[in-house]
Amino acid sequence: MAGQSDPHLSIFxxxxxEFLAEDExxxxxxxxxxxxxxxxxxxxxxxxxxxATKVPLWLAVTLKKRGKCTIRPPEWMSVEKLTQVLEAERExxxxxxxxxxxxxxxxxxxxxxxxxDIPEIYMVRSLIEDIRDVRFHKVESGLETISARTHAVxxxxxxxxxxxxxxxxxxxxxxxxxxxxxxxxxxQPDATGDRRPPVANRGPRRDLRPR
Amino acid sequence: MALYYDIDDIxxxxxxISVVFQVGANGIGLLDPGxxxxxxxxxxxxxxxxxxxxxxxxxxxxxxxxxxxxxQKTRKExxxxxACVDLKSRCPYFxxxxxxxxxxxxxxxxxxxxxxxxxxxxxxxxxxxxxxxLAAVPKFFPLLTREESHLFEAAHSSMAAFKKWRLGGxxxxxxxxxxxxxxxxxxxxxxxx
Numbered sequence: 001m002a003g004q005s006d007p008h009l010s011i012f013x014x015x016x017x018e019f020l021a022e023d024e025x026x027x028x029x030x031x032x033x034x035x036x037x038x039x040x041x042x043x044x045x046x047x048x049x050x051x052a053t054k055v056p057l058w059l060a061v062t063l064k065k066r067g068k069c070t071i072r073p074p075e076w077m078s079v080e081k082l083t084q085v086l087e088a089e090r091e092x093x094x095x096x097x098x099x100x101x102x103x104x105x106x107x108x109x110x111x112x113x114x115x116x117d118i119p120e121i122y123m124v125r126s127l128i129e130d131i132r133d134v135r136f137h138k139v140e141s142g143l144e145t146i147s148a149r150t151h152a153v154x155x156x157x158x159x160x161x162x163x164x165x166x167x168x169x170x171x172x173x174x175x176x177x178x179x180x181x182x183x184x185x186x187x188q189p190d191a192t193g194d195r196r197p198p199v200a201n202r203g204p205r206r207d208l209r210p211r
Numbered sequence: 212m213a214l215y216y217d218i219d220d221i222x223x224x225x226x227x228i229s230v231v232f233q234v235g236a237n238g239i240g241l242l243d244p245g246x247x248x249x250x251x252x253x254x255x256x257x258x259x260x261x262x263x264x265x266x267x268x269x270x271x272x273x274x275x276x277x278x279x280x281x282x283q284k285t286r287k288e289x290x291x292x293x294a295c296v297d298l299k300s301r302c303p304y305f306x307x308x309x310x311x312x313x314x315x316x317x318x319x320x321x322x323x324x325x326x327x328x329x330x331x332x333x334x335x336x337x338x339x340x341x342x343x344x345l346a347a348v349p350k351f352f353p354l355l356t357r358e359e360s361h362l363f364e365a366a367h368s369s370m371a372a373f374k375k376w377r378l379g380g381x382x383x384x385x386x387x388x389x390x391x392x393x394x395x396x397x398x399x400x401x402x403x404x
Contacts, residue, residue: 140338165341169340169362180322
């Protein structure tokens with residue numbers, strides 16, 4: 001049961017997240033003629049040669065494997081766009097750039113199955129790796145600021161895979177901080193004079209990025 | 212109170228704590244290996260597991276002493292360099308036991324000491340946990356208490372799982388049954404044929 005998630009660690013395993021990403025729509029250019037496909041999630045097609053159409057990623061990959069189509073890489077997967085994103089990521093140390101929610105999984109699936117459809121694939125691949133590294137480093141430096149006063153962490157624009165990696169750690173760390181900062185453990189010097197509920201004493205919430 | 216079925220909580224309650232008997236007690240000489248009679252005198256110092264010490268404390272039979280893991284010497288070491296202190300050998304359930312024992316010894320500084328310790332060691336765990344290579348176990352890992360090593364492993368294994376996924380490999384895994392050789396079945400069948 002390799003693809004199944006471990007209940008103690010995180011809610012999803014990487015392959016499950018990949019499975020979810022396969023529902024994203026992709027543009028393909030078929031090279032065969034086929035009637036429309038009627039699925040529970042919607043109707044796709046009909047397919048005509050050289051007429052672009054939109055299908056879910058899993059269908060795109062299946063057709064690609066059989067040589068029935070070429071996949072048009074999404075707009076954000078171009079070298080210019082990714083270079084811009086990487087620069088912006090490096091320039092703003094506290095903000096994440098908006099990227100597709102499933103960008104890690106989509107890019108890996110396309111690299112695996114549609115390498116001939118992506119122009120400058122080596123450049124694109126290394127750019128995505130760099131972006132991911134920069135973003136993950138940002139997450140880590142953000143986590144350093146977690147303290148006993150933190151009771152929520154806001155991570156805007158983070159992609160599902162990145163969240164999935166840090167989720168077990170963040171959850172455990174926040175639980176531990178919460179436990180050790182509980183009012184029973186830390187005597188509050190002004191507890192008698194100040195009748196506020198204990199939650200109000202937990203300080204402002206600390207964001208990983210400014211709002 | 213501790214969770215009934217949590218193995219860590221059960222193990223934590225087994226930690227030995229030294230207590231001083233406030234009353235003399237007959238018939239429990241086995242608790243004190245040094246005693247020659249079957250009696251514990253008033254004022255005798257005995258090491259008891261936490262669960263027993265706690266119950267006796269509630270009956271005002273014993274006074275609990277501060278374990279060495281929370282004394283001034285350890286606190287000085289933690290203040291000097293928290294990440295290098297070997298807390299596991301002192302008490303593998305440092306934080307959990309600390310929370311439980313604080314009301315027993317009436318030491319109101321234990322709570323903030325635990326928090327300070329965790330905050331300073333948390334940074335070290337964070338910086339190492341996602342970075343270290345998959346197979347390598349960092350040098351400081353044996354120093355971590357139970358709670359800290361859980362935290363470390365949570366980060367380490369999720370990163371390892373992600374790296375494994377990224378490097379790819381076949382998405383379909385072969386069931387272990389299929390890997391077996393058919394030969395044994397054939398041999399079993401030959402006599403009947």
